[in-house]
Amino acid sequence: MSTTTTEKVKATLAKRYARETRFRAYGFISIALSILFLAILLLDIFSKGLPAFTSTYIKLDVVLDAPTLGLEANPTLEQLNAANYSKAIDTSLETLFPGVEERKQKKALKAMISDDAAYTLRDQIVADPSMIGTTQSLWLLADDEIDVFHKGGVDRALPESDRRIKDFQLTWLDKLEAEDRIESQFNTIFFTRGDSREPEQAGILSALIGSIYTMLVTLLLSFPIGVAAAIYLEEFAPKNNFWVDLIEVNINNLAAVPSIVFGLLGLAVFIQFFGTPRSAPLTGGLVMSLLVLPTIIIASRAALRSVPPSIREGALGLGASKTQSVFQNVLPLAMPGIMTGAIIGMAHALGETAPLLMIGMVAFIMDVPSGVTSPAAALPVQIFLWSDSPERAFMERTSAAIIVLLAFLILMNLIAVILRKRFERRW
């Protein structure tokens, strides 16, 4: 009997070991696949987004004489502001590339320089009117198509009909390249401006400020409320009480409600019923604080629970009231854990997009918002809006905005990890 069992075992042993190895391999492959996907995702975003951190400038010798600009002698500030700067730029382009006669080509030539260059030039001249009458060698912002080409985003080998840069433009660009008139500079516009229809002039500043305002409202509302709720549920609430159980079940359920439903709530309750302003960080922050409240409550309760009962008992033994022991002894010890949870909740809120779409934070907003009630975009919403744009340069900027967003998230998580490490203690 025993021999047959041993024989059976021996006969299948190799198979069983093979199965063991396979099973182990599946597990390893699963992890490897997940991490591989993460790597691909990050690599893809970074390789797409890094070019957006530089932009292309073209050096032109601009003749700033009064007749071209349409100015008389001793112009007033108003006249300076209204002068025809784009004409000066166009003229300098025409002198650089003589012989461009055909209308379509002429238009393409003018389009090489961004509209923004004329405004920059205006600001320079308004600041220093003595430039009028001189010829200046200026670096001017190039159009986004030229920008993408210069950074190597266009394949020259493609047939002309398949690319947006035409052959005649290529010869111009080669000439600029040969004369060292084209170069990449750090893209300050991206960090100092709001949204724009022109990719080379589009920046994330207004969305970033909008996000910061939204986060501020969220933090101010959800942190005190969440901590207070957690303290009550963990320290004061009666056990086996119907209402307390109802609150607990509710919090757990809310943590799993889809975020878009919170958007619907914000739309119907805050905007329609209470009349809070549309597209404003105030409304966004209200919705987001409801969204992150369960996270903060659950994390804070865990932090409070990890403070040993001896602390409470010691305080009570010295004659402190229950409230005093909680607020003066337990809460300070639980604070690092609570803050870790709050930061993770805020990171979640920072990346959340769907509820903001519902409350109308999808408007095209160029200006930097001035307060929590003025219209604003948020960073993830800006990413969503740009991702819809067909221009290649917007794809770069979308990825660059994602990089900025991820950098913020990593920073927040890093702070949470450091807090946890620094204040971690074993009782």
Place this chain on the structure above:
Amino acid sequence: MSTLGILLTLTVLAAFSYYIGRKRSLALATPVKRGGNDLHSLPSYYGYLVVVWAIIPALLLLALWSSLEKPMLTSSIMSHLPVEYQNKSTDELSLTTNRIHNLANDPAQLATAEPVLKAAAEEYQQMQSLSNTIKTVLVLALAIAGIFIGLRYVKPKTRARNQVERVVQFIMIGCASIAILTTVGIVFSVLFESIRFFGHVNIFDFIFGTHWSPQTALRADQAGSSGAFGAVPLFVGTFLISSIALLIAVPLGLMSAIYLSEYASPTMRAYAKPAMEILAGIPTVVYGFFAALTVAPMIRGLGESVGLSVASESALAAGIVMGVMIIPFMSSLSDDIINAVPQAMRDGSYGMGATKSETIKQVVIPAALPGIVGAFLLAASRAIGETMIVVMAAGLAANLSFNPLDAVTTITVQIVTLLKGDQEFDSAKTLAAFALGLSLFVITLILNVLALHIVRKYREQYD
């Protein structure tokens, strides 16, 4: 004064009332040395007591006034409008209301508005500023009156600490109740709008109809606007994409969790676990961008190279990326549950001569099964409710199709499309979004309750 200004003033008043409350109590306590009265509580509690009296009634009044101001003013304005406006339908009336609000807020528009509305808007502005003045005066007066009342209670015998502590408890209970209020708010907001929607559209047509085309005709002769609200294609699309996501996330997540908790060395666990959790921290809009710009074209290219026709916004692309997003969710939940299985059960199995994988398959997994099912349900609810990936990578066309290579649309995509940007609140099209929101809420709620119930019940077994 603006609401923010009032709040700031109240903060200053609070600081002031704390100061004088504390000071008054100290003044009363000085005779103690000469055999006078002993204070019941620490001086600061008397300060807090005065703050409570000063701030809380004022804040309550402010909240009440601010929430009632707009509806009251609006109804008063509307009742003053000429009769021909009064007799308009509800839809037009609400448009007029909005118009008046816009006019009142924007002086540039006001100058060129039609006379009746202009008068109404000006009246609205006047009443608004009047209401604002009354509000400021009343709130601040209440706060100051509160300080005086509070100060009268600053006596050595007053049990200030107990009273302050009771107020603090009530505030905490209020904070905890916000969870209930939020749920009630969600239920009521989606329910009311949905009921209005079912007034336009038969509920059975919505649940069982197979044609979804929410464009309602503005004019009678408008083409391509059938206004059909059969939600079956959306349910099918949601189901299809979620199934693909779960097909990716469940095996990968589960196997990762098993490997991490049973096989991995502590060092590997220390690095691999956080690395996987980064996946959960990446905003969904990033996944959406990745799905739309990288994965979808790749799948399309692959499909074409083997001769399949793939829609440029296929369910497959959205599903795969969503699956990857859910992996860490699935794995960390299963990890907890697998770790909760007592070591004694594994040791027993090893003692019988079973290999590690046999132990896992035949002892650990069956023991952890309820928890794993719970995790699966939570992952499913997350997949169904996920918005940004599908908005960016799934289609808008409501195809009734089970083919993962087709473009399908989901509940969340339609909610976003119906509600994005400006819209009136009374058309069937807008209300349909709330009906979809209601079905989404109900589906995910059932899954969540089920999952939480299973997980909780299971956890009690080994504790």
